[in-house]
Amino acid sequence: MFYGDIFRGLADANIRYAVTGGVALVLHGVVRLTVDLDLIIDLSEPNVRHFIELMKRLEYSVKQPVSADDLGDPDKRRQWAEEKNMFVCSFYHSRRPMELVDIFITEPIPFEQIEKEIVLFEGEGIRIPVVSKKHLKQLKMLSHREQDLADIEILDRLSSEGERQ
Numbered sequence: 001m002f003y004g005d006i007f008r009g010l011a012d013a014n015i016r017y018a019v020t021g022g023v024a025l026v027l028h029g030v031v032r033l034t035v036d037l038d039l040i041i042d043l044s045e046p047n048v049r050h051f052i053e054l055m056k057r058l059e060y061s062v063k064q065p066v067s068a069d070d071l072g073d074p075d076k077r078r079q080w081a082e083e084k085n086m087f088v089c090s091f092y093h094s095r096r097p098m099e100l101v102d103i104f105i106t107e108p109i110p111f112e113q114i115e116k117e118i119v120l121f122e123g124e125g126i127r128i129p130v131v132s133k134k135h136l137k138q139l140k141m142l143s144h145r146e147q148d149l150a151d152i153e154i155l156d157r158l159s160s161e162g163e164r165q
Contacts, residue, residue, distance in 0.1 A: 003023075003037050003099070003101075004123070004124055004126065005058055006037065006054075006058065006101065007123070007126045007128050008126055009054045009057070009058060010051075010054065011126055011127065013050045013051075013053075013054050014050075015041065015042075015047055015050050015051050015054065016041065016042035016044075016047050016111065016115065017039050017040065017041040017042070017051075017129065018039070018040050018111075018114050018115070018118055018129045018130060018131045019037070019038070019039060019128060019129065019130045019131065020038045020039065020040050020104075020130075020131045020135075020136060020139055021034065021036070021037075021038025021102070022034025022035075022036070022038065023037055023038065023130075024038070024130045024131055024136050025136065025151055025154075025155070027119075027121050027128070027130050028119075028130070028133055028136065028155065028158070029158055030151065030154050030155065030158065032151070032154075035098060035100065036090075036100040036101065036102055037099075037100070037101045037102070038088070038101075038102045038104075039101060039102070039103050039104070040103075040104045040107070040109075040111065040114060040131065041103055041104075041111070042111045042115075043074070043077070043105075043106075043107060043111065045072050048071050048072035049072050051071075051103070052068050052069060052071055052072065055068065055091050055101070056068070058093070059093055059094045059095065060091040060092060060093050060094070060099075060101060061091065061092060061094060062089060062090070062091055063090040063091065063092050063100070064080075064084070064086065064089065064090060066080060066084075066086075066089065068089075068091075071089055071103070071105070077105040077106065078106075080105055081105060081106060086105055087104065087105065087106070088102040088103055088104055088105060089102070089103045089105050090102050090103075091103070108138075108139060108142050109135055109138060109139065113135070114131055114132075114135050115129075117131075117132040117134065117135060118130065118131065118132065119131075119132055119133075133155055136155065137152050137155055137156075140152050140155075
């Protein structure tokens, strides 16, 4: 499974997270090509610290000119958002640079709300928490990019087709 090492590591370290973005769309039934893995994690200091430790252990490094260790500092994240226009912190694998993991540096939707409606998928014996379709649409609406608006239309169409069956 693509990103299986990350999903396994997240589960083993009891990191609170949810998959969003293109991978979440695919898991919810949308046929779409995506390469990066978008995650929303609980931004509490211990959870972020465990996440950073995992990424380092799996040989992922931060793509932007910031320190991974600063990801746990809410003031640094706020500074990144304001001064660098960052929405996500991107990690790439040192030997497989096409493997990219994006972490939201703010909570566009409070993690506790996302966690209440997580949909669990399973792959290779790993339980993968994924944002609900409702939250996925809300997140896509916030970015307001053309592709995201098209994704919302597809999710709406899938939901209405599911209701008719």
